[in-house]
Each structure stands twice: as C-alpha cells, then as structure tokens.
Amino acid sequence: MEFLRPARWEEALAAKAEHPSAVPIAGGTDVMVEINFDQRRPAQLLDLNRVAELHEWETGEESVALGACVPYTRIIRQLRRELPGLALAAHTVGSPQIRNRGSVGGNLGAASPAxxxxxxxxxxxxxxxAESVRGSRRIPVEEFFTGVKRNALAEDELIRRVHIKKADGPQQFSKIGTRNAMVIAVCGFSVALHPADRTVRAAVGSAAPTPFRASAAEDFLTAALEEERLWESRAVLRPSVAARFAELCSAACSPIDDVRGSAAYRRHAVGVMARRTLGWVxxxxxxxxDGAGAGTDESAGGSRCA
Incomplete structure (x- = not known):
C-alpha cells in the first residue's frame, strides 16, 4: 500500500488526479477500521493531515466555511453558537478520542446512512x-448522498470545505443506540426552526439508504405554525400537531432489519424522536x-436520548 502525504492542498489535488482510487485519510476513524478488518485494501492512502487549511474554518455573516478536517471537539467547543445542531450531534460521536480525530468531512466522505x-x-x-484539478463546485447536501456509503464526488475530487448556514433559530438533535455512548446510531433525528422565513427543517438518519429530509412533515408543521400564528404567540404546541408531525416523519422512512435494530423498531423510534425533539426545540x-449555545456543556455527555 502506497502512502501519499501532500503538504499543500494543490499537491493533494494533484495526487488525487494521478491516483483516482487513492482513499483520503485524516482522522482515520472510518478508514482504518475497514483496513484493520480487511474490508478495504486500497492501493494508495492519501494522508491529508499536513494540509493546514483543511483544519481551519471561516465564520461569515450568514454561514461557516468549515474545513473538511476540523475535528468534532473543536466544533463542540468553538462553534456551538453558530452551529448548535451540529455541535449537539458531535457530542454523540464515539469516544473523546474519536471526537478529537473524526471530522465532518470524513463523515461525509464515508456517506454512511448512520x-x-x-x-x-x-x-x-x-x-x-468539492474540488479537483479541474475546478471546484458546491453540492447541496441533499444531493450529496447517492446510496449506501456512496456520494456525489467524482473519482478525482476531494472535499475541501462544508458551507453551513449559521443558526437563526433553535436546533436540536437526538439519537438512539444500543447504549448511550460509543455506538453507531440505530437512528438519528434533527430539527431546526427558521423563524426568519418561518420554516421548519427535519432530517432523519439511519432509517433509509441515505440520510433524508422529512419534507411532508416539514410542510405540515410549517403550515400548522402559520395557521395558528404560533410564530408570533409562541404558545404551547398542540399535542395533535406534534403527533401528526411524528407520524409523517415515521412514514417517510424506508428502514431495513440489521444487527442494530429491526425496520419496525426504527420506524417507531423515528416517530418517538420526532415528537420529543420537536418538543425540545x-x-x-x-x-x-435562538439556538445559540445549545450543547454548551461538554461534560453533560451530549444530546438528549430520545
């Protein structure tokens, strides 16, 4: 196995162009597990650890440009105000050692439904x-996942940054696993309120071949909040509205049976998480x-279990 170790981004792109099958590695939290269990044996590994800009981020007026190799620990400690939903999810990733090495770029590259x-x-x-020697492009995250552990990257492309809109309202995340920590999600759920344009976004993980937005549930809740003037009144959300939102989230799933849970359990669990997580947000x-500061206490052990 050849080990490629570029020092600059341009060198990394050139190496990827010359060796399209080279597997990028930074934290190694996914790749090394597959190699150690002989599930993958690439001809080349492309080590990105020396490319400094991948470990940095820029905070703009509306969004954060997050370098592909920024570890979860730094997101939790330094970007929880701008990206509260992501910070909450980062709390649930593996152990402290994994959070010190793993990154959003690596998570996207692996493209696991979970x-x-x-x-x-x-x-x-x-x-x-995404960038290659041919140029760069931006891929909406909704279009990035193309199948189980498959993504929209061309064979000569690398992830340079992830551009994430800063929170303009509360965000929450929940996850169910076989234990409270160091576990792959049986299913995950995220919800974000966007009061500026009076919309809601809800997304599900590990309950379909790819992560997805629960569009019908979003549309229903957005309409309900508008019709009942809840954005202005901030009144209590009727239980029937929360229940219908949960039903629509559950119905959007297309899960499978596997060692971590049955399809029926996943579908039920997503409904429970949707109702509870909506209540929290x-x-x-x-x-x-306004969502700022969510998940601020690293010692608390992460987001709430559903």
Whole structure:
C-alpha cells in the first residue's frame, strides 16, 4: 500500500488526479477500521493531515466555511453558537478520542446512512465544496448522498470545505443506540426552526439508504405554525400537531432489519424522536432561545436520548 502525504492542498489535488482510487485519510476513524478488518485494501492512502487549511474554518455573516478536517471537539467547543445542531450531534460521536480525530468531512466522505453529522447538516442547509484539478463546485447536501456509503464526488475530487448556514433559530438533535455512548446510531433525528422565513427543517438518519429530509412533515408543521400564528404567540404546541408531525416523519422512512435494530423498531423510534425533539426545540423557541449555545456543556455527555 502506497502512502501519499501532500503538504499543500494543490499537491493533494494533484495526487488525487494521478491516483483516482487513492482513499483520503485524516482522522482515520472510518478508514482504518475497514483496513484493520480487511474490508478495504486500497492501493494508495492519501494522508491529508499536513494540509493546514483543511483544519481551519471561516465564520461569515450568514454561514461557516468549515474545513473538511476540523475535528468534532473543536466544533463542540468553538462553534456551538453558530452551529448548535451540529455541535449537539458531535457530542454523540464515539469516544473523546474519536471526537478529537473524526471530522465532518470524513463523515461525509464515508456517506454512511448512520453518520451523526448528516441530519443536522440537512436541517441547517449545508453545501459540500468539492474540488479537483479541474475546478471546484458546491453540492447541496441533499444531493450529496447517492446510496449506501456512496456520494456525489467524482473519482478525482476531494472535499475541501462544508458551507453551513449559521443558526437563526433553535436546533436540536437526538439519537438512539444500543447504549448511550460509543455506538453507531440505530437512528438519528434533527430539527431546526427558521423563524426568519418561518420554516421548519427535519432530517432523519439511519432509517433509509441515505440520510433524508422529512419534507411532508416539514410542510405540515410549517403550515400548522402559520395557521395558528404560533410564530408570533409562541404558545404551547398542540399535542395533535406534534403527533401528526411524528407520524409523517415515521412514514417517510424506508428502514431495513440489521444487527442494530429491526425496520419496525426504527420506524417507531423515528416517530418517538420526532415528537420529543420537536418538543425540545419548540420549548427553546418559546423561552426566547435562538439556538445559540445549545450543547454548551461538554461534560453533560451530549444530546438528549430520545
């Protein structure tokens, strides 16, 4: 196995162009597991750790340009105000050691349906900046996942940054696993309120071949909040509205049976998570919360279990 170690981004792109089958590696939290279990044996590994700009981010007026290799720990500690949903999800990723090494770019590259960062990226409105020696492009995250562990990257492209809109309202994330920590999600759920344009986004992970937005549930809840003038009043959300939202989220799923859970359990669990997570995010909105600072206490152990 050949080990390629570029020092600059241009060198990384050139190496990927010359060796399209080279597997990028930074934290190695997914790739090395597959190699150690002999599930993958690439001809080349493309180590991106020396490319400094991939470990940096820029905070603009409306969005954060997150370098592909920024570890989860730094998102939790330094970007929880701008990206509260992603920070909550980052709390649930593996162990502290994994969070110190793993990154959103790596999670996207692996394209697992169970990736913890995927639902909050979908609800925040993110774009993946992909680049090759041919040029760069931005891929809306809704279009990035093309199948189980498959994505929209061309064979000579690398992820440079992820552009994520800053929170303009409360965001929440929940995850169900076989235990509270260091576990792959049986299913995950994220919801974000966008009071500026009076819309809701909801996304589900590990309950279909790809992470997805629950569009029918979003449309229903957006209409219900408007019809009942709840954006202005911040009144209590009727239980029937929350129940219908949960039913629509559950109905949108197309899960499978596997060692972590049955399809029936996943469909039921998504409904429970949708109802509870909506309750959390609406209570935050009612209390005047704007989403800033969600998940601020790293010692708390992450987002709430559904």
């Amino acid at each position: 990736g913890d960062s995927h639902p909050p990226l979908l609800t925040a409105g993110a774009e993946v900046e 609406w209570e935050e909105y009612r209390s005047g919360g």
